[in-house]
Amino acid sequence: xxxxxxxPDTVANTIAKLSAVDMVAAFASRTLSxxxxxxxxxxxxxxxxxxxxxxxxxxxxxxxxEAEASATRWVRGEPLGPIDGVPVTLKxxxxxxxxxxxAGTACSEALPALADAPxxxxxxxxxxxxxxxxxxxxxxxxSSGVSSLHGITRSPWNxxxxxxxxxxxxxxxxxxxxxxxxxxxxxxxxxxxxGTWLGLVAHKxxxxxxxxxxxxxxxxxxxSHVLSATPPCSCRCSANRTSGTGQACxxxxxxxxxxxxxxxxxxxxxxSMLAAEWRLTPPSxxxxxxxxxxxxxxVP
Numbered sequence: 157x158x159x160x161x162x163x164p165d166t167v168a169n170t171i172a173k174l175s176a177v178d179m180v181a182a183f184a185s186r187t188l189s190x191x192x193x194x195x196x197x198x199x200x201x202x203x204x205x206x207x208x209x210x211x212x213x214x215x216x217x218x219x220x221x222e223a224e225a226s227a228t229r230w231v232r233g234e235p236l237g238p239i240d241g242v243p244v245t246l247k248x249x250x251x252x253x254x255x256x257x258x259a260g261t262a263c264s265e266a267l268p269a270l271a272d273a274p275x276x277x278x279x280x281x282x283x284x285x286x287x288x289x290x291x292x293x294x295x296x297x298x299s300s301g302v303s304s305l306h307g308i309t310r311s312p313w314n315x316x317x318x319x320x321x322x323x324x325x326x327x328x329x330x331x332x333x334x335x336x337x338x339x340x341x342x343x344x345x346x347x348x349x350x351g352t353w354l355g356l357v358a359h360k361x362x363x364x365x366x367x368x369x370x371x372x373x374x375x376x377x378x379x380s381h382v383l384s385a386t387p388p389c390s391c392r393c394s395a396n397r398t399s400g401t402g403q404a405c406x407x408x409x410x411x412x413x414x415x416x417x418x419x420x421x422x423x424x425x426x427x428s429m430l431a432a433e434w435r436l437t438p439p440s441x442x443x444x445x446x447x448x449x450x451x452x453x454x455v456p
Contacts, residue, residue: 171196173333175374176242183230183241190230190241194223194285197243197335201287208310209301210328212248213255214288219243222285229283237282243335244279247326248289249296250339252276260322261294262305275339275366287335290325296341298322299349311354320349323369327354330369342367 171193174182182188198216205211226241235241246252249259251269253276258266272280279286291306301309301324309324311317312332319327323340327350330338340347342360347367351358356369 166199168196168199169333172200172243172335173371174336175370175372176239176336177374179242179336180235180238180240183226183235186230190223190226190285191220193241193335194220194243197287197333200332201334204312204332204334207315208312208328208332209307210290210309210325210332210334211245211287212258212289212291212306212325215286219285219287222283226283226285235283237284239279239337240283242284242337243287244284244337244339245287245290245326245329245334246276246279247323247340248292249341250276250289252286252289255289258305259295260292260303260305263294278366279339284337285335287329290323290329290338290340292322292324292346296322296343296346299345300324301328313354318353320351320353322346323350323367326369327351327356330354330356330371333371336370336372338369340367340369 171188174193179188179193182193183190198220201211201214223241226235229235229240249257251257251271251273253270253272254268256266256268258264276286291301291303291309293300293303294305298321300321301319302321303309303324306325309319309328311319312328319325319331323338323342323346326338326340326347329335331354340350342348347358347360347369350356351369354369356371357373358369359365360367
């Protein structure tokens with residue numbers, strides 16, 4: 157089968173596809189600036205986006221302003237965080253204040269979000285450059301990039317292929333090289349399917365973590381740390397969910413490493429015995445134990 161690759165072989169493409177780690181290192185050494193990276197990404201978007209349809213909303217003026225502000229911070233040696241100046245996209249169902257969230261459907265009117273989602277706030281606090289919101293199929297209920305509102309989001313590897321879904325635009329943007337970090341959501345496979353079908357690193361975390369896709373594993377622990385910082389307002393905090401007191405959420409524990417399972421195995425059915433074993437297992441061991449029968453592998 158012939159792959160009709162839509163990706164151009166240009167200097168802009170090379171810069172845009174740098175990992176977040178390489179970008180930040182280049183910012184620190186002054187060999188690249190966030191503005192140069194942003195311009196390279198925008199050049200690539202201009203060439204490829206008309207074919208793949210990854211974006212629901214693009215914020216070119218605001219994004220360039222963010223890149224310029226980041227460049228100033230790097231010159232001063234005062235980056236806001238470990239992904240300052242790095243281009244990022246957010247799935248359209250992740251709230252961004254003032255941006256409507258149609259969830260991929262033309263069936264209802266989408267109202268502007270009243271506030272940023274916690275993960276949006278984490279991205280902004282770290283100085284990342286938000287390129288825009290990426291597409292999804294209607295209500296996230298399809299494992300494809302077909303939307304009644306946006307039309308079809310296509311694979312950069314071959315426009316005749318589907319991206320998988322529901323984080324379709326995030327996957328297409330990641331595969332196309334529209335920057336190194338693309339945030340989505342996943343319940344039944346919405347990160348894992350596009351990640352698999354587009355040849356990406358796809359991260360579906362435990363409860364309270366962040367869902368994202370990228371081209372390489374480089375910098376995965378940094379991404380997870382930045383995007384998973386949980387604020388007191390998180391509706392997924394077990395304390396708030398059970399008591400309704402609004403007390404501050406406990407900080408998530410971390411080993412400082414990212415772990416992956418290299419073997420796909422069947423899990424055990426949920427039983428009271430398994431639940432009791434889980435409750436009695438120290439949190440650090442729960443994290444490292446992984447799925448029953450699998451051997452988790454640390455990511456350098």
